[in-house]
Amino acid sequence: METISILPPELIRMLIAVIIIISFLFLNAIMMGYLERKIAAHVQRRPGPMEVGFHGILQLIVDGVKLLGKELLIPFKVDRTLFRVAPLLSFTPVILPLLVIPFSEKLQARDLNLGLIFIVSMGSVNVMALLVAGWGSNNKYAMFGAMRAVAQSIAFEIPILLSMLAVVLMCNTFSLKEIVGAQEKIWFVFLQPLAFLIYVIAGVAETNRAPFDLPEAESELTAGFHTEYSGMGFSLFFIGEYTNMFIVASVAAVLFLGGWHGPHLPYGEYLGIVWFFLKVYFLLFLMIMIRWTYPRVRFDQLLNFAWKYLVPFSFVNILITAVLVKL
């Protein structure tokens, strides 16, 4: 494995990558916001945004400008420091995992040999932001949301880790590039269907999306942890959520759906990114469809589901995988 040596050319490479990733991240949030509204509209048999641009394609940009122009309201008696830090805290950790995700064979900011662990650890930092936001808001509904977020995150990180581990057992590496490389012949979704299912379910819960959107359960907690946020503070949470979804979907694509692999394209080592994005957006489409179809589960049902079903099943899955790999 390579040692981490930050030489000037490597530094420049990283800088460029970070800039591209941050700009992509905003673009992704805009695209996802548009897709979400359009898909939701079509699920509900209505046209959705139609006014700004062709079929409302510029709607989210206009919304973004509006949110930028809004005052960041700080309510009475909140913890000012925490209240201001929380949106940034939710935004920062979602940038970093994108650095290690292999978009195609040669398009990867940096291939860490512990890439998978890095992504999971960054995902855990994200829940800190929700806790800080809920705690700092001086609002009981926000506090409920924050507490639910923490309990949910702890419950669902375990099945996520265990389902990832099943893949790691099969290819003996934590490096995302090598995991994708190992799927040249057959995607792991066919070898590990149970792990894939567990990962997708737990992933939806990890990103706080309906039917597991308990931290912001609108009909119960008004808006959960971001009840008190307005303007850019709110939109940073919003972008954070969409980027989180993107990361969960792209890790699923890397681990189970063969990353950049697909029918041969010219300049395959670069254009593999097309297959990668198709897979990621297919998963995101699924997540959006689920959100607009199902009611919300109750909190204790959600935790029971995680501890009584997902965790035991993923343990069994790991056991079977370990035995089969040893054979």
Place this chain on the structure above:
Amino acid sequence: MLESDFQKKNRFFLNMGPQHPSTHGVLLIVLEMSGEYVLDPQPVLGFIHRMHEKMAESRPCQSFMPNTARMDYVCALPYNHGYVSLVERKAGIEVPRRAEYIRVITSELNRVASHLLWLGAYLLDLGAFTPILYGFDDREHILDILEDITGSRLTYCYYRFGGVNQDIDDKFVDSTRAFIKRLRKRFVIYEKLVTKNIIFIKRTENIGIVSPDMALRYGMTGPNLRGSGIAYDVRKNEPYSIYPEFDFEVPVGEQGDCLDRYMVRVREMEQSLRIIEQALDRLPEGPVRAKVPKNIKLSPGDCNFAVEAARGELSYYLVGDGTGVPYRLKVRVPSYSNLSCLPELGRGILLPDLVSILGSFDLVIPEMDR
């Protein structure tokens, strides 16, 4: 679970409302909580009290007609119906048969519209966004049909003493028949999307069980009472208008949980469609409005009239003193009694269950506050 030392020490109050997405209006519920468990929910009413009853006592009885629709704006026509029938009973006015048929058809259409709105709003309380737009889509058809003959979409003032304001035409009959056909097809979608959904069943089954005894103690009526297994429907038990001539069932639930209340309403919509079909088939010819004196005199003495609104038994109680102005008018609304069991029902449950129970009662706050 309830009375551990930790929970005794760590109680706090949470104001749910008056602005909260799932109280459906300006209802405040003060919750005494311990963690996510609700220990004591206390509803606080009166945010939109408009003195409708006092208004009735200070003007001629005709002028009160528009007010009746402002109490329960979701299902306004039965409110019209109750009031005109009350004054007709008091003043001894005979209503032409065609007018009674029109009243029944429009009231039942309004009931279906109300249940459709409730279905969507309830699912919204449970966190599903899509059914409310499906429900609104169907409800829109009813509102269009009613708008054509009544002139308004929500706060109707269509019935008159001795009949209805305007006769219905062939277009109304055709579009109502077309709508019934369409809604029967849509019920299949609702069943697939909602009724058979495992998450929905988990959120409603065995939640908020109202025993028959408890329902009677609090004076619950309507689908909430029938959900507890008591087949009491004013249209059957205390028949008014021409309801005895129709063949329809009173659906009842088994154990009185949220799912039963949901099922009762869904099945009630089908029964309402049956009533409308029969009424359309037998629609008699004739006048739609009887000759009524310009100044109606309300004879001394009291009089009561009950109708089945979408939420339960609605009864008007009127005391006359020989003039055209009621001496006293009391409106007994179903939502008020339906809500009154919440403090007993909501003890020691989770906050999401409280939202589920509140939604299943189908409350309309302006009706409670009047």
